Amino acid sequence: MAAPGETIVSRSRLGRAGWVTFGCGAVGLGALGIVVPGLPTTGFFVLAAWAFSRSSPRLEQWVLDRPGVGPLVRDYRAGLGMPRRAKVVAITMLVVSCGLSAALGVDRPAVRLAIVTLGAVGVAWILWRVPTRETVLARRRPPS
Numbered sequence: 001m002a003a004p005g006e007t008i009v010s011r012s013r014l015g016r017a018g019w020v021t022f023g024c025g026a027v028g029l030g031a032l033g034i035v036v037p038g039l040p041t042t043g044f045f046v047l048a049a050w051a052f053s054r055s056s057p058r059l060e061q062w063v064l065d066r067p068g069v070g071p072l073v074r075d076y077r078a079g080l081g082m083p084r085r086a087k088v089v090a091i092t093m094l095v096v097s098c099g100l101s102a103a104l105g106v107d108r109p110a111v112r113l114a115i116v117t118l119g120a121v122g123v124a125w126i127l128w129r130v131p132t133r134e135t136v137l138a139r140r141r142p143p144s
Contacts, residue, residue, distance in 0.1 A: 019056075095119065
């Protein structure tokens, strides 16, 4: 078993190829999320860095060095979560995109309900499972 923070690279070529493929797919979805409202960006890059950590330290470092998402991925890995502003933007985009999709994109009530439910799950996850960076840092600060 690896020490905390240590990268475990797959020993098999097929395993590494699978992780690289998975990571590249996550990078593609993350890049798509930059231009498609409601599609998360950072989450896919976190997933890509995780997959690359099992296959290619060079590609993992490439993700961590990206100017826009690299610091966010590093913060997430360090247990800092998301900046408050990013959480507000993410929740707003989820509510707007799911609301518009449910209201204007489909005719079937079951599909509308599914869209609204999945959007609500996403909002709940961000609110209660993803730490807020500023709150984590305040807790870590020694009392004065």
